[in-house]
Amino acid sequence: MENILNLTIVIPTVGEESLIKVIENLNSTSSKPKKILVVIYKENFKKINNDIYLHNNVEIVKTNLPGQVNQRVEGFKLALTDYVMQLDADCHINNQSITAMINFLKNNKNASVGPCFIDINNDLPIHKLNNNKVSLFIKNLILGFPSNDKIMGKVSKSGTNFGVDFFFLKNQSIEVEWVPGGCMMHHKNNLNLRDYYPFKGKAYYEDLIHSKILIQKNIKLFIIKDAICKTDFPIFPKKFREFIKYVKAYNYCSKIYDVGIIRKYICMTLYFVRYFKNRLY
Incomplete structure (x- = not known):
């Protein structure tokens, strides 16, 4: 039934x-x-x-x-x-x-x-939570996430999410x-x-x-x-046009979350580094 x-x-x-x-x-x-x-x-x-x-x-x-x-x-x-x-x-x-x-x-x-x-x-x-020191440094000090498992379900001070x-x-x-x-x-x-x-x-x-x-x-x-x-695991944009859409969307979202200008541009810089790194490798 x-x-x-x-x-x-x-x-x-x-x-x-x-x-x-x-x-x-x-x-x-x-x-x-x-x-x-x-x-x-x-x-x-x-x-x-x-x-x-x-x-x-x-x-x-x-x-x-x-x-x-x-x-x-x-x-x-x-x-x-x-x-x-x-x-x-x-x-x-x-x-x-x-x-x-x-x-x-x-x-x-x-x-x-x-x-x-x-x-x-x-x-x-x-x-996935991990104890990689470089990853923790970026997440905690640069992006502004809380430490350890307190990161779960949070939006960072830079307007990124975990x-x-x-x-x-x-x-x-x-x-x-x-x-x-x-x-x-x-x-x-x-x-x-x-x-x-x-x-x-x-x-x-x-x-x-x-x-x-x-x-x-x-x-x-x-x-x-x-x-x-x-x-499927979300894929970071590979095509430049899609990447620009991604950055524009982040910029819009960062305003909604009142992200400070320094953190926002650090985050956007990291996105550009990630994009070009993916293109090279």
Whole structure:
């Protein structure tokens, strides 16, 4: 017997091949979300895999404008369930983790929650704590992160972010300053229904901007240990045009987080060094 979850999942997409596998995974057990809204820019509609139509809880939503954040917001507006989850088209999560997130929100009315993120290729945390002295020097003294495991879930004084390392998470949940945008669950009445991202193309730093908006609305952010989301390790931009978009997005985000001018330009310098180092090697 099917157990229909009081949940809408909103998936913005450009028609990724991984999308069908994500949906099949969501519908692979008797516990299924009530609705999965696949939101796609109308010009990309032809890229949708026809197998998606085999799932009766999936609805395709076409938007007039491109952009991941815009598509997500348009999906949010159509959600009718008490709980709404944003999910990227390359992020894989099972219904056991989804149920854990719903149960957490049932007990935390003024909160949004995310899972621990794991690299799908090696089952290691996307953000790994380490004791490398050079890495610690950059993170603590230059970027302005707190020391040791207190770095988890923080946004630094330079406006950069560090996630949660599953293996160092001592409690079942941790309150954080940001949640990755690839997977995050909300109470319906806490949804942000405004397109807050001013740039075209890949939405770099959108999750930090979104997290700041939620915190300003007095919504607490959490990561829980009982929920796991698997995805590819994020790749730093290799093409110069994409790299410039990345830097522009950081510059915009740094203003939202009131980053000091010295830290901001040190951070941007490090980004340029990283980009050219990647090009050379």
